Amino acid sequence: MWQSFVDLTHQLIPWFNGSLADILIIVIKGLALIFPLIIMMAYMTYAERKVIGFMQLRIGPNRVGPFGLLQPFADVFKMLFKEVIFPSKSNIYLFLLAPILAFVPAVAVWAVVPLGEDFYIANIDVSLLYVMAIGSVGVYGIVLAGWASNSKYPLLGALRSTALLISYELVIGFVLVTVVMVASSVNLNTVVESQSGGILNWYWIPLFPMMIVFWIGALVETNRAPFDVVEGESEIVGGTHVEYSGMPFALFFMAEYFNMIFMAMLAVLMFFGGWHSPFEGIPFLEGLFGFVPDLIWLLIKMSFFLFLYFWIRASFPRFRYDQIMRLCWKVFLPLTIVWIFVVALMTQLGIGPWF
Amino acid sequence: MKKKLKKLVNDFSLGELRTGLKVTSKEFVNKKITVQFPEERTPISPRFRGLHALRRYPNGEERCIACKLCEAVCPANAITIDSEMREDGTRRTTQYDIDLFKCIFCGFCEEACPVDAIVETHIFDYAFESREGSIIDKKALLEIGDKNESAISKAKEEDSKYR
Amino acid sequence: MEFTSILFYVFSLFFVGSSLVMITSRNTAKAALWLILTFFSAASLWLLLEAEFLAITLILIYVGAVMVLFMFVIKMLDTEASTLRAQFTRYLPLGIFVSLVVIVQMALVLNAGPFDLETVGLPEQHGPSYSNITAIAQQLYTVYVYPFELAAVLLLIAIIAAITLVHRTQVNSKKQNISEQINVQAKDRMRFASINKDSTKENK
Numbered sequence: 001m002w003q004s005f006v007d008l009t010h011q012l013i014p015w016f017n018g019s020l021a022d023i024l025i026i027v028i029k030g031l032a033l034i035f036p037l038i039i040m041m042a043y044m045t046y047a048e049r050k051v052i053g054f055m056q057l058r059i060g061p062n063r064v065g066p067f068g069l070l071q072p073f074a075d076v077f078k079m080l081f082k083e084v085i086f087p088s089k090s091n092i093y094l095f096l097l098a099p100i101l102a103f104v105p106a107v108a109v110w111a112v113v114p115l116g117e118d119f120y121i122a123n124i125d126v127s128l129l130y131v132m133a134i135g136s137v138g139v140y141g142i143v144l145a146g147w148a149s150n151s152k153y154p155l156l157g158a159l160r161s162t163a164l165l166i167s168y169e170l171v172i173g174f175v176l177v178t179v180v181m182v183a184s185s186v187n188l189n190t191v192v193e194s195q196s197g198g199i200l201n202w203y204w205i206p207l208f209p210m211m212i213v214f215w216i217g218a219l220v221e222t223n224r225a226p227f228d229v230v231e232g233e234s235e236i237v238g239g240t241h242v243e244y245s246g247m248p249f250a251l252f253f254m255a256e257y258f259n260m261i262f263m264a265m266l267a268v269l270m271f272f273g274g275w276h277s278p279f280e281g282i283p284f285l286e287g288l289f290g291f292v293p294d295l296i297w298l299l300i301k302m303s304f305f306l307f308l309y310f311w312i313r314a315s316f317p318r319f320r321y322d323q324i325m326r327l328c329w330k331v332f333l334p335l336t337i338v339w340i341f342v343v344a345l346m347t348q349l350g351i352g353p354w355f
Numbered sequence: 356m357k358k359k360l361k362k363l364v365n366d367f368s369l370g371e372l373r374t375g376l377k378v379t380s381k382e383f384v385n386k387k388i389t390v391q392f393p394e395e396r397t398p399i400s401p402r403f404r405g406l407h408a409l410r411r412y413p414n415g416e417e418r419c420i421a422c423k424l425c426e427a428v429c430p431a432n433a434i435t436i437d438s439e440m441r442e443d444g445t446r447r448t449t450q451y452d453i454d455l456f457k458c459i460f461c462g463f464c465e466e467a468c469p470v471d472a473i474v475e476t477h478i479f480d481y482a483f484e485s486r487e488g489s490i491i492d493k494k495a496l497l498e499i500g501d502k503n504e505s506a507i508s509k510a511k512e513e514d515s516k517y518r
Numbered sequence: 519m520e521f522t523s524i525l526f527y528v529f530s531l532f533f534v535g536s537s538l539v540m541i542t543s544r545n546t547a548k549a550a551l552w553l554i555l556t557f558f559s560a561a562s563l564w565l566l567l568e569a570e571f572l573a574i575t576l577i578l579i580y581v582g583a584v585m586v587l588f589m590f591v592i593k594m595l596d597t598e599a600s601t602l603r604a605q606f607t608r609y610l611p612l613g614i615f616v617s618l619v620v621i622v623q624m625a626l627v628l629n630a631g632p633f634d635l636e637t638v639g640l641p642e643q644h645g646p647s648y649s650n651i652t653a654i655a656q657q658l659y660t661v662y663v664y665p666f667e668l669a670a671v672l673l674l675i676a677i678i679a680a681i682t683l684v685h686r687t688q689v690n691s692k693k694q695n696i697s698e699q700i701n702v703q704a705k706d707r708m709r710f711a712s713i714n715k716d717s718t719k720e721n722k
Contacts, residue, residue, distance in 0.1 A: 051383070054382070054383050054387065055379040055380075055382050055383045056382070057382055057385060057387055057388050057389070058387060058389050059387045059389045091545075091547075094547065094548070094551075097551075124570065125570060125649050125650065125651060126570050126571055126574050126650075126651055129571070129574045129575070129578065129651075130574055132578055132582075133574045133575075133577040133578040133581070133582060134577070135582075136577075136578060136581070136582025136583065136586075137577065137581055137582060139582070139586050140554070140586070140589075143586060143589045143590075143593075144551075144589075146593070147547060147589070147592075147593050155593065158593075159590070159593070162586060162589075162590065163590075166582075166583060166586055166587075169582070169583075186651055212369070311376060311379060311380070312376070314379050315372075315375040315376050315378070315379040316372070316375055322694065322696065323696050323700075326696050326697075
């Protein structure tokens with residue numbers, strides 16, 4: 001017995017030294033991505049409150065620190081020290097599994113996001129499909145939260161929200177198909193590469209209706225206003241979050257914001273040229289803005305979409321559930337299918353300036 | 356027909372949503388109207404009815420003569436008064452309690468008072484640390500009156516034109 | 519032992535273990551969750567076989583869509599253990615027979631014949647630049663294009679059939695016509711009535 005163990009360790013050591021370094025590099029890469037993301041998420045809550053406050057003629061948080069800049073940390077500490085309450089007769093394991101299942105996919109999708117030329121954690125061949133697959137796993141957080149809470153409101157919120165999520169996944173899938181057809185690749189890196197060459201080469205021009213559909217779908221997928229039926233506080237109090245408090249709730253919250261950042265990033269990658277500068281190929285401006293790094297362009301474009309999230313939330317009242325469903329099945333789905341045919345025809349026949 | 360076409364174009368270019376976004380983006384850059392409460396305060400009418408106070412005459416004698424009109428008129432039965440004769444033969448209160456949980460701040464006590472003894476000041480940001488704290492007695496009321504006498508007399512003077 | 523083979527054993531352990539727990543679990547919701555873990559481990563095993571398209575499609579379709587619907591059904595149904603166990607003995611002989619048939623078939627297939635390891639051989643190892651999705655697409659859209667299209671049409675027919683079978687107009691449905699609602703104009707909702715003084719008196 002002992003001898004076999006020693007033999008095994010001897011066998012393990014050679015690859016262990018080599019692979020350990022690889023694993024360490026992957027872990028460090030992951031942490032280097034996640035920590036900025038967490039800071040970003042924390043300051044998004046601040047930005048959201050400020051932006052929505054400004055749009056409602058208020059001034060938003062300004063008490064903690066200068067201009068209220070330390071407000072996110074105050075929120076974090078409040079959440080950390082709150083008691084975690086378990087509803088009686090709920091299934092505690094599933095109850096705690098739900099926020100984890102919501103949070104993990106929200107972070108896991110970031111593995112394939114290209115942040116610049118040769119600047120990514122994993123460059124897998126089917127990254128767009130991976131994004132779709134992992135994104136669809138996030139639904140379980142809501143399903144389980146509704147089911148394990150043993151309460152009426154979470155169940156209702158979870159039911160209507162999951163129904164919406166799986167309906168809109170179809171729409172987003174079809175939008176991705178159009179992007180894949182134009183870029184003729186399922187790899188996000190290649191999708192971005194094929195958009196190189198200035199603002200006019202980005203896919204938002206040939207796929208403009210798809211971009212609008214994608215953005216509305218993204219609002220639904222991240223459960224944001226005006227489609228936040230999961231927590232419509234006028235009908236079902238807080239929806240799936242009713243029974244959650246403390247850190248489990250914070251995990252749901254973080255998952256939502258991670259998803260928001262990711263959807264903004266995906267919109268930039270697919271329709272706004274990723275890390276490419278908008279002035280590429282324009283004689284004078286290209287040199288003028290040449291010093292700006294790729295990552296800055298990416299972040300600027302992403303921030304615009306995040307701002308759009310807040311702007312839309314401040315502007316529109318919540319949709320009714322059946323109206324969102326109608327929008328999905330009777331408007332967006334036919335529209336996307338027709339546009340797939342249009343794109344297929346145009347790519348096949350070589351029509352249009354962009355294919 | 357033309358109208359229908361116009362509506363169709365407007366619908367498909369998300370016209371109404373654009374209108375909404377335009378409104379919010381305009382307000383985004385407008386001047387904000389929030390009043391930062393502890394540092395800034397909104398103007399208060401001279402007739403504002405806040406925390407109660409008992410006043411004194413300029414020579415230091417308390418005004419209240421224990422006529423109990425305020426106790427009688429109080430619709431919430433928040434006032435309790437007890438009195439006895441002092442050595443100089445005048446009648447003064449020995450007990451003057453107001454239960455602020457019962458009080459509805461109607462200002463009837465102030466109206467009923469023949470000597471302007473009980474008044475309602477402009478203080479509205481006060482708090483109790485225990486349940487018993489809601490009952491303020493004569494000593495506390497007189498103290499509030501002493502502290503805020505200038506503000507009270509100024510508010511009375513401003514309001515006297517309209518009475 | 520290579521790193522990939524360790525991964526293989528870990529994922530296989532997860533696969534077998536979670537499927538065992540799934541069929542022995544009494545709680546339907548938990549069983550569904552264990553099934554999801556089984557799908558994930560299967561997907562991981564496929565990834566080790568360089569079949570990344572299949573692996574991700576498995577997660578996308580089975581975990582992302584099918585199992586969500588399962589969870590829906592579990593949530594809606596009253597799955598009491600006593601009603602599920604009520605007629606267990608009645609169906610036991612049939613169940614044993616079916617499982618015996620399956621076991622015999624599996625044994626016959628796996629032991630020898632076309633799926634034997636010696637006849638098939640080890641799968642070819644490709645480098646990291648190998649694109650599984652391109653290979654599948656090339657086969658699917660050239661050699662097998664007609665079966666592929668036929669399957670697509672069949673699925674479409676199945677969808678239409680399913681909808682027409684289930685779809686009935688309810689008698690006392692409170693369904694609202696959303697198109698009508700959102701196309702309403704202010705002038706449709708507002709009506710100017712001319713009221714003279716005499717008529718108001720009559721109403722009293």
